[in-house]
Amino acid sequence: MNVNNNVGNTPQTQQKSKTSVDYQSFLKLLMAQMKNQDPTKPMDSTEYVAQLAQFSQVEQSVQMNTKLEYILQSSALSQADSLIGRQLTSADGSITGVVKEVRLASDGLIAVLNDGKEVPVLPGVVVKQAPAAA
Structure with a gap:
């Protein structure tokens, strides 16, 4: 699922994977999860925090990979x-x-x-x- 609420098409947003999810999408998924949970067995709040932390870690890794790609391209151009x-x-x-x-x-x-x-x-x-x- 690719939900992209960014205004404008920068090269970075155009290159996002079709499976990427931004913070808005995460919050929508979290709200849907909360609405559809079993009221007799509500999800523990620590599980939500753990999900948010995992999501943040994955997004930081993706951003770091993107920046490393830019560094490699710059290096290649300087060698060219x-x-x-x-x-x-x-x-x-x-x-x-x-x-x-x-x-x-x-x-x-x-x-x-x-x-x-x-x-x-x-x-x-x-x-x-x-x-x-x-």
Whole structure:
């Protein structure tokens, strides 16, 4: 269930999982649980507090993961600058060329060579000083 009461669509809200729940949704679920409980066996208030604490902990973990993703993307972009102008050889050795630009894709960096070919920057890629122009 995805209930999103945020105003505006920021990249962070657009990337939320379909199973994510915000605080408003939690409170709605809690109220529904309270309304539908058996009056002869009411739920203990400590159970509500425990549920709220668990929900808070999960949400903090999700926020921390999102921030770590941003840090990794920033790190990848700062490393991308060092690839421009260097000679890159694909992991299988089939493509070699000088890097003209680097793009950040969802699964990592993509080096665009001077001849227009694109090479994903993965383990096994060889990067070295570009040969001097003749």
